[in-house]
Amino acid sequence: MxxxxxxxxxxxxxxxxxxxxxxxxxxxxxxxxxxxxxxxxxxxxxxxxxxxxxxxxxxxxxxxxxxxxxxxxxxxxxxxxxxxxxxxxxxxxxxxxxxxxxxxxxxxxxxxxxxxxxxxxxxxxxxxxxxxxxxxxxxxxxxxxxxxxxMAEVIAEEYNTSLAVEPIPVFAQTGDDRYLNVDKSIIKGVPVLPHGLINNVKTKLGKEGRILLDYASWLRKRILESGPSGYSPVIHLDVYGTIGLAFDDDPKGMAIYLGELVEAVEPFKLRVEGPMDAGSRKGQIQALKALRNELRTRNIPVEIVADEWCNTLEDIIEFVDAGVCDMVQIKTPDLGGINNSIEAVLYAIKHGVGAYLGGTCNETERSCQVCVHIALATNPTQILAKPGMGVDEGIMITHNEMQRTLALLRAKKNLSIGR
Structure with missing residues (x-):
């Protein structure tokens, strides 16, 4: 053809x-x-x-x-x-x-x-x-x-992977409407939430991180009160380097604060993306390493997600090889060809690091649909619901494409078994 x-x-x-x-x-x-x-x-x-x-x-x-x-x-x-x-x-x-x-x-x-x-x-x-x-x-x-x-079948065959048989956990981002959109996410049973868009120390993190701590406590309470029985989402907060700014990039101070955040959201698992921005790839790797060592010393169970300065396939490989994070965000548009996103997911998984197939709110329904097929063929830890910041639309597009494709794959499998 x-x-x-x-x-x-x-x-x-x-x-x-x-x-x-x-x-x-x-x-x-x-x-x-x-x-x-x-x-x-x-x-x-x-x-x-x-x-x-x-x-x-x-x-x-x-x-x-x-x-x-x-x-x-x-x-x-x-x-x-x-x-x-x-x-x-x-x-x-x-x-x-x-x-x-x-x-x-x-x-x-x-x-x-x-x-x-x-x-x-x-x-x-x-x-x-x-x-x-x-x-x-x-x-x-x-x-x-x-x-x-x-598309998922093509990827799986060419990259020698196994197709997913269950949905990949979807991560919903609330944008600045971080209260109302959490309610929407809870109603829809989203497995990972809320992102939160914590990109300002004064108005969103707060002095000594108090605003975010209050939000985390509210989030825990809201899930327990409003969520269905057995609902246990992962709490994933993107802080855009603000924790580093608030605590002068001191690993000890940041670790103690992250421990408070863990306590605020218990019993839910906590992931924190971009705790600091060190200004360069080399600096970011060093800063994440110091923070992770401090967290391990204190036995603080928070997962650190690399984002800042981790943009290309080459960046992702370097962060993974350095062992400085629990998860990498794979920002699909920044990697150019989707072949690079596929390779990034597979590389992270192979080396025991969580793969977050992310991207941006500024994409389209089509790029999201294709990313769903990448996810079903590569089995990342989670996939971002996109595009937009309205929650409902991104969740719908991501969830529905995944369910359609899984249904087709099951039907094909059943047909081949029946022959």
């Missing part, structure tokens, strides 16, 4: 692009927007609509496979590629990719994905991570359609 055409369409994501530099410099919120001028190149406002591009590959039998190019909320900073605007990148897709991909045989996802993920443009540069992300989604879908199989 060959590819005979490439079509694109500009779209919207489930959230927004935010100029992180401008916000850190003190941009003031005004309703759902921000006052002031943007700082990061490419931005025309501090908060602007998230944009995506759908890449559709037409197969010679008329089937159409597609994937969505999308980038993270805080684009253009921290070593990431520039702001991803459809008007700017649609022509690049047609000029650089279309001539090379049309006519290609769809016999192997892994080889074709690696080729285009590593492709060098005529200007000598690699493709934008968002393009590599969406293009490889489309390639996976195309190979699956050519073989009349699910």
């Amino acid at each position: 060959r590819i005979v055409d490439l079509i694109t369409s500009a779209g919207l994501t489930g959230f927004y692009f935010d100029d992180q530099k401008a916000i850190k410099l003190g941009a003031k919120e005004d309703g759902f927007t921000y006052r002031g001028e943007p700082v990061t190149p490419g931005f025309t406002a501090i908060r602007q609509k998230g944009e995506s591009i759908s890449i559709m590959l037409v197969l010679e039998d008329g089937q159409v496979a597609y994937g969505d190019c999308a980038a993270v909320q805080y684009s253009g900073v921290g070593g990431r590629d520039p702001l991803f605007l459809a008007e700017e990148y649609v022509p690049i897709i047609h000029q650089e990719i279309a001539p090379k991909i049309m006519g290609r045989e769809l016999s192997c996802f892994q080889e074709l994905a690696q080729e285009f993920d590593r492709m060098i443009q005529s200007n000598g540069q690699r493709l934008h991570t968002a393009i590599r992300y969406g293009l490889t989604q489309a390639i996976l879908d195309a190979v699956a359609k050519a073989q009349h199989r699910t």
Whole structure:
């Protein structure tokens, strides 16, 4: 089966692009927007609509496979590629990719994905991570359609993995509406919650972490009072380095505080993502190592999740090899081709580190669906419900794609057994 055409369409994501530099410099919120001028190149406002591009590959039998190019909320900073605007990148897709991909045989996802993920443009540069992300989604879908199989089955066969037989735990992120959206998550029985978006010391963590401690205590009480019998979710808090800021990056002070958080959420398991931001990959690894040693000395049962400075496949391998975290977040758009996300999950699992197949609120329903297939083929510890910050939509898209695919896989298995 060959590819005979490439079509694109500009779209919207489930959230927004935010100029992180401008916000850190003190941009003031005004309703759902921000006052002031943007700082990061490419931005025309501090908060602007998230944009995506759908890449559709037409197969010679008329089937159409597609994937969505999308980038993270805080684009253009921290070593990431520039702001991803459809008007700017649609022509690049047609000029650089279309001539090379049309006519290609769809016999192997892994080889074709690696080729285009590593492709060098005529200007000598690699493709934008968002393009590599969406293009490889489309390639996976195309190979699956050519073989009349699910995307999960293609991955499992090519990477020699076992398909999941039960749902992968879904992680719901509440955004700033961290009380109401917890109630929604509890009602729907989400296995991992709430994220919490704890990205400000003064307003969200509090002096000596008291605001977050109060929130953690409320969270525990809310689950016990409102959750169904036997409901025992993992508490996963993303603190964006604020604990380090509040405790001057002192491992002892941070460990003691994390011990208080553990007590606040008992009997539920606690994961804390990004406890500090040391400013570099090397610094972050050293800081996490010092904190983890302190936690072990004090026998504090909290799982530490690496996020800051752990962006690419190479970063993830280095963090895993250093043994400085219990889990790594695999931010799928930042890794470019989904072949890299697949390899990242498998590498973490092989080396005894939890794999969190994450991403961003600023993706689309299509990129989420493809990530579900990656999860079902690689069995990560958890998968992020995305896109958006509304909870309901992300949970629905993630949960329903997983249930549909599991039902299809069970039906295929039963059919083969009955033959």
